[in-house]
Amino acid sequence: LYYFIYTSSGNSHVYHFVSHKLSKKSGLEIDVKSIDLAEYPHVLVAMNIEKKAKLILNGQINHNSLHMDYKLTRECIGSDVCQIDDTIDINGHINGPYNRIHVSGEGTALDGNIIYNAVKFTDKIEDLNLTMRDINSTKLFTLLGHDALIQGKADVDVDFTLIEKVNREGSFTYDVKDNNFSGIPLNLHTKVNLNGTQHTFIADIASPYLNLNISKGHFNQDKKIAKAFYTLDIKDLSHLETLLGYKYLGPLYAMGEITFDKYLSISGLSKSYGGMIDYLFEKDGLYIKLEDVSFSEFMKIFPYPPMIEADTRGNIYYNFIQETLVVNTKLTNAKVVHKDLVNVIREKTGVFLQEETFDNSTLDTSYHNGILVGDLKLANDSSHLFLTNAKIDTDENTINAYFDFKMQEQEFSGEIYGSIDDTDVNLDIQKLIKYQMGKQLDSMMGKGATKTMRSMPMEGAAEDMATGAAATFIKAFF
Template structure:
């Protein structure tokens, strides 16, 4: 026999839902399908089969969510952006869900099993996937790597190689342009990597962007998602400028502190190269106290520059 049923709930965790399902029973074998609709999402489950003797079930599914932010009361977190995925779900003592999604460009291959979610990224837009989280993205890139989230421990680990990485507009980009005249948004980096972990409202990790002539290393980075703060060091070499510094404070409007001594020393070396030639400049470095003299001069110059910066 068959069972058809409709369920409508105008306030399921604050979201109106309509569910329509069909179950066909043939002794101990059941087949089923389900359609769930809402102004914010659609879920279709088809070709469902349940073996009552073995206690096993399997089905195919399609999920289409227009705006994840609208499901905050249901998901328990304010994720951002649209999401579309399709795949297979199984039950055999525990739930196993696998699927594919192109919602973030490239391909995301994910598996949910027991206490964890594992996602393999293949050429996925880093900027687009970061819209899932309430943390502003400083760069966009094609990311290939892995994300693992443990639901029990509430921890997340991200390891990914980045290609065609480019800076997005941010306070750091604006300040470096103002202080050093570097147009960071014109740069592109193919030798890049991001590694980060999340636990107890804190993200820790590093970001390394590099090409033949330039680099930006963001190290010792700590982001507190509850307080909305960042604390990180950076090392910078780009467009004939070189310096290091620290970015800290509010994620929405962080402070940037530049170590001017490295910038001054770099500029001094360039000027000495022009005046004396690179060989003569290298000889000065090899002379007793030669390097120290440069450091002292650079330190004095940096102190003077801080008076105006």
Template sequence: MPPILRYISYSIVLILLLCFYFLYTSAGQQNTYSILSYLASKKSHTKIEIKSIDLYSYPYIKAEALVENNYTVSLNGLAKKSHLDINYTITSDCIQSRVCSLYDSVNLYGKITGHSKDINITGKGKLLDGYTHYQLRKQKKTYKDVHLTLEEVNASKLFKLFGQKAIFKGKATAQLDFDYFNKHHKKGSILYDVKENNFSGFLADLHIKVDVKDEKYTFLIDVIAPDASLHITKGTYQQKQKYAHAFYTLDIKDLTTLKSLLKQNYLGSFNAFGEMEYTHKNLKIKGLSKSLGGLIDFVYNKKVLTLDYKDISLKNVMQRLSTASAFYANITGHLQYDVDKKNMRTNAILKDIQFKPSSFATTLKKKFNVDIVHEKFENSSFDATYKNHIFASKITIANKKTHIILKNTKIDSRKNSIDTSIDLRIPKHTLNGKLYLQRLNEKFTKDVYVKFDGLVEKYYHLKLDGLVSQKLLNLDYTLQANRVPSHLCTIEDTLNLKGHLSGAFEHLDIGGQGRVLDGNVSFHTLKVGSELKNLTLTMKQIHSLKLSTLLGYPIFPVGKATIHANFDSLTKEQMRGKLSYDLHHAKYKSLPLDLKSNVVFKGTKQTFSSQINLAGTHIHISKGEHNLRTKQTRAMYTIDVKNLESLKPIVGKNFHGPFYAMGKLTYHKDLAIRGLSKTFGGNIDFLYKKDMLYLDLESVSFSRIMGLFSYPSILKARVNGNINYNFNKDLLLVKTHLNHAKFLPSDLVENIFQKSSINLLRETFTKSTLEGNYQKNNIFANLKLANNKSHFYLLNTQINTKQNTIHAFFDFNMQQQAFSGKISGSLNKPTVDLNMQKLIKYQMDKQLDTYMGKQNRKLMESMPMGDVAKDMAAEMGGGFMDVFF
């Protein structure tokens, strides 16, 4: 029975009894109201203050009292010989229960009839913002036929009177029907309904039915909303043992309708069923759910929630959380959460993780050739704890080739921060370091503070410090390493850069400075998408060979270089800007070198020029053009060598004299150099292509060509023909014609003159050739000099340029003499050996022609044994001459 009705009935009965007492005793008439109040309060265990009693018109009585300092009770009626027929009113601005006091307007009125030991009470009125009517019968200490109806009462106030949170807000209807109840026995039922009213933010119907039989209660509860329902069935409650048990089913078709209740926007459906029990102030709930694809077995006991889950679909979980998942997986594990301590721990196995197609996956595929979409990560797990507002976890996503590990992760809800260690490994790439994230005051900004300190690719120490939002970033960075990479290679070197990143991700301002390649570097650009705009780059006093090695030219000169670059636009496909490269006091193969280059970039085309001074050799490259799309390069050049001897460290041979050439170079998969030189008196048209050098000679001075070498020239002539040289095989092929060849003074000419009186300097050879080849420091050649009357042949010539030696055979017929011989020894002072037998035979033929005539001599020689005497004479004479010569 509600306390207010109990207070009312006790108070009315006691007041009536006191009235009888005062009517029939003389002492009672003399007591004051204070004594009456004291006695009434003591008897009823309720504070009662008698305000007035009118007994002068007995049996008609009138009384007023204040109960519990809140309820004003007024009585007006007949009381005769323990029979009652009294009207009453109860008014108040506050309702009290054992739990709380609630400000509310109470206005009840009714009638009390019957004998003092068998009282009937009826009434109605306003209560809890609604209406009530009731009737009951009190026989001694037992109440019978109790019927109480509450209509359209305030559900929140009703729950508050019972000390419960008002989970249902709105107008409620309650029906209480008891056949009887007293201190030890009771029988009846209670119905409670709320129709289409606010249940923590959403409309729902609530229906509660309780059947009472002494200390045993049976109950059922239904909560029904348009997209959700909760049914609690077969509920029992043992009052003496304070034990309750029931079964339940939960069916939520659309979680979005529960956003106000769950304080989070969840999507999709959820179903669960199980049982609950209550004992000794402890609520225990057990249940099963298959809503997330697998099986969830959960127990809530002693304010600890324990979940065992198997093969739960991460996709379904993330869908419920209205959050996109980066990958698919099935989760199996265990979770435990202490509601009072707010501690949680969980460990799980992530099965068959597979990443979804995304911009992140596309970037990995494009830049690192890693296709995570088609990989499965079979060695993956998740472990976490929550304590003192700190969420700590370790997540591992791994297979044999790739892993992503976030360990020692701490998420502090008070600071809105995440502190973790990241370990990323993909084929050929790694990232390791400490990462700290903190969300700042959301009232003023949506920025996240980011701090990273770690290694990229194992060797590059990267630090980031600053703010990042969904669209903007503002970060300081430093990059340190003992190596410098390029798209071709990596070299050992000290790298120390620092700078700043700011702006939108698609409109990023990048600046920095520091030291690299033994020099200073500074740069600034605006990155818009994949394009760099307004790029300025300055590199001062850098190590030129280190830079050229990174660019794929490891034989570049060693020195200090300065680079200035300004680009309006720079992309992978095209560039607009200019660049200058200056190299001073450098060394190339021990030779001093100065170089200055300028390059202008226009879209896919580049124009360039260079000035090179190499040990006095001046090389000028002009009108250079390069097409990025076709990969074609061309330029004009001039080369002016004061003395080829200065270039010996480059060419590897000791050449002498000047050299000048001009021409054109092209590059398309292979380098080709075409040029023209008039250094040697005529024209040399040459072409270098695919490791071959082709030279076409036209009226070139033979002596000036021979002047290139360290040994003397014995001829002068105008050379026509071609010379080919294979750089791979170190093979030189010569095929030339010598026009107007003449001997120059030399030891060979002098020896021939001394021994034969033949003056080679007087001869001019109009029909001459020089053919030969050069390989491995050896020259093999045949020189044929001839005119209409004479000839000189230098055959089977072998010259060793390394040892500076010669070995050759010669044969000539001129100036009425004919003989042969050989040349050997040093090129600077060769040894000449004459064949005197041929010379004597030639002289005998001349003498016989004088005496006999040439025709008779030939006739005699044609006869058998006709030439024997002459040969014997020539042989003997030759041997004799050899002794003296």
């Protein structure tokens, strides 16, 4: 006994033996550096853990229980998934029988302050209370094997009545403040209650520009299925340009349900644009159903003057992976409200476009790889304005489309092509002259005679010959 207690070589054998026993029992690499038994049962033990942490134990110990202070210092912290640089400095106390040890401590870790206490049994932990203040959220989530989407100083409060290998009962709250989340200041508050494999949760994200509330959340740990309700209130989309990647405009209010069952699904409703928008995001796509939505109000989210005002019904689909957009809609009570377009048509044709209402109209378009193609057809019982086979190259800033116009005793068609900034127009002069001469024939010969000519064999060839000849004559000179 003298050899093991009072000689350096004996001490070395004892340290090695104790290190081996502690390492085997804990599953950690423990290297005992010193054991002072001079005032036994009061002992002083110093050891290294995993070559990174230093632990000093100082107090009473016997065969049945212990009553000791401890100091833990470390320059990094690790888990099964990662290791991060972090300065840990904790002072605490452990006491009680070996099969029921009370552990408490406080100090610094994860760039913040922590206080904790718990009761450790051989196979479980009870009454764990952990308070963390001003910790580094990025370090915390890295330690847990996840990315911290919201970064900043965080507060954590943990209150578990029971922690077993496959069972946990209790709750925790998590609050974090991020002053620059994609250029947006926001605060996150969340609370999770755990009852075995069934978890419930709520969350709130608050910002000067938006509020997101998640309620009635439920997670089945065994089935890996989650569900929750949400409400989203955005004051002005323009403030979220750095987050959304585009400067949308106007407010947005929506509510719906979030589910996760093998993949994420978000469904919801919004009345922000006059009618009802029903949407679903799942897998790679966003599906939108429009019911009597104001076309002009909806288009105001983009920083361009609206061209049309109408009640809109139809479907929109966007594929995030392929970056493909498909729009199929029907328009009622449609009116052209683009002032420049209205003025140009009035000056060139004398048509007051703003007086027309189109109840039988459609907009069908698709977008992929910078190319927008589609048809816009505005029509009522006596008039129409068609823009068909339209193709817009957003990269080259070019357009090619065919138009057909019949309105207020004017009728013509043609092609629009070239640069969007300096568009060329190829007018079908024969159709225009045919229509104008038809009106002249009506006035000179009477509508009855003109109707007789149009009803002759060869489906109006007589009228075509008259107007066609005039068109040929004008083309020869102009």
